[in-house]
Amino acid sequence: MVKILISKLQSDAGVVEFGHKVNIGYYDQELNDLDESKTILEELIDSNNDLTLTQIRTLLSSFLFTGEDVLKPISTLSGGEKSRVALAKLILSSSNFLILDEPTNHLDINSREVLEEALANYEGTILSISHDRYFINKLATRILDMDNCSLLDLEGNYDFFIDYKNRVKKSAPDTSTEVQVSQSKLDYKAEKEERARIRKLEKRYSEIENKIADTEERLKAIDQEMFDESTASDHSRLTDLLDEQIRLNSLLEELYSEWESITTELGL
16 A cells, blocks of 8 residues: 555555645665665765755764764665664655654664654654554554454544554444444444544533633632731621632632543543
């Protein structure tokens, strides 16, 4: 499918169309896009003529190539080092849509962290094919799951995707029943219910924040009034303010408890 998207293979059916001004950058896990006759620095200079040497060296240092390392011929690099060069080259390009084919293959822990940070700061769109669950979970905001000629399009990271699949599995009907609901309908129903639940939580989250702000503002006003000389001599008014203060503090505690619960559930 990836090779169809980048026009290296013809599709059997259908049409691939990209939006206006979409500029694609492709990361090939086989690293065929690197010129092994060049040094690391030369490869990146040739990929972007608009940046200064200092800017390119700064980017390379973030990909763990410092000092004389940038003068190494690409032909002498390890698989992980070549991967870092290819990814740095992509980041430097004018692409606003990156297609990545197993980008964490060959990378050690430090290189993976560099990659994840660079992609997290990337302002364009990323389509990544990966079996690396940690990588997907950290960066993905939308999952496309292709299985048995079906496609599931789900907004969220990998943890959300797994949770969704588990809930769909639990909600599946007993196979002994005469009327069976198709998997696609189950997927749609579960996704629709989940989105509705999330919207409801987000609405309640906003309401609670407003109530907390109003309550804290009122408590501040009560404090100011209680210290006022005219209130101090008015025992009836002071008693009313104390009662209201106790009630609002109790309410504020409940609001914060609910706010923390929703924050955790929404992953904020």
